[in-house]
Amino acid sequence: MKNLRIFGAALIAAATLATSASGETAKPAKKVILQQYELTQKNKTIVLQAYQELFGDHDLTALDRYWAANYIQHNPTMTDGRDAVKQLLEKMGVSHWPKQKVDFKRVIAEGDLVMTQVVQPKFGDSPETVIVDIFRVENGKIAEHWDVMQPVPADAVNKRSMY
Incomplete structure (x- = not known):
């Protein structure tokens, strides 16, 4: 959280310098950056x-x-809509x-x-799996989704963690 505040402050400072150098007023740029930062944090919390x-x-x-009724799914094994997720x-x-x-x-x-990057623990016959999900949030609801899932191999050639 501290790093995000520092990042947000750095963005505001950069916008202030850029607009000051051009002779424009810095207030609108600061406001836009702050609004973007707040939207990002709100969407992150929702997800x-x-x-x-x-x-x-x-x-x-x-x-x-949390999911929009007309939710768009990019996973080729699923159809669109939150009802499809529920049924699965x-x-x-x-x-x-x-x-x-x-x-x-x-x-x-x-x-x-x-x-997000998460690790789904081994469950039954399913191996431990690393999952990367990308969500697009619109009007406070998850509107669109992409994912990549990869099982963690028991005999990996590279011994570094996948996460």
Whole structure:
């Protein structure tokens, strides 16, 4: 959080210098940067809450709270719409899985885009899996999603962590 404040302050300072050098007033630039920063933080909070409630707490009602009805899905194995997500998770039996705190390894956000990197622990026959999700937030709801999932191999040639 401290780094984000420092980053936000650096952006405001850079905008102030740039507009001062050009002779323009710095107030509008500062306001735009501050609004962008606040929007980014709001969208990041929405995604983290939504992710925890759906994938950590297994609360399918989170879909109604955080996902847009006309949600766009870029994963080629799924169709659009929050109902498609709900149906898939119900079919997988997610409501019977143990609740867990989602371990966000990385979270990167800018404007309407939020990217998360998480590790899904080994469960049953499923291997530990690293997942990178990119969400686009619009009007306070998750409107669009891209993902990449990769199982952690037991016999990796490279012994560095994938996360």
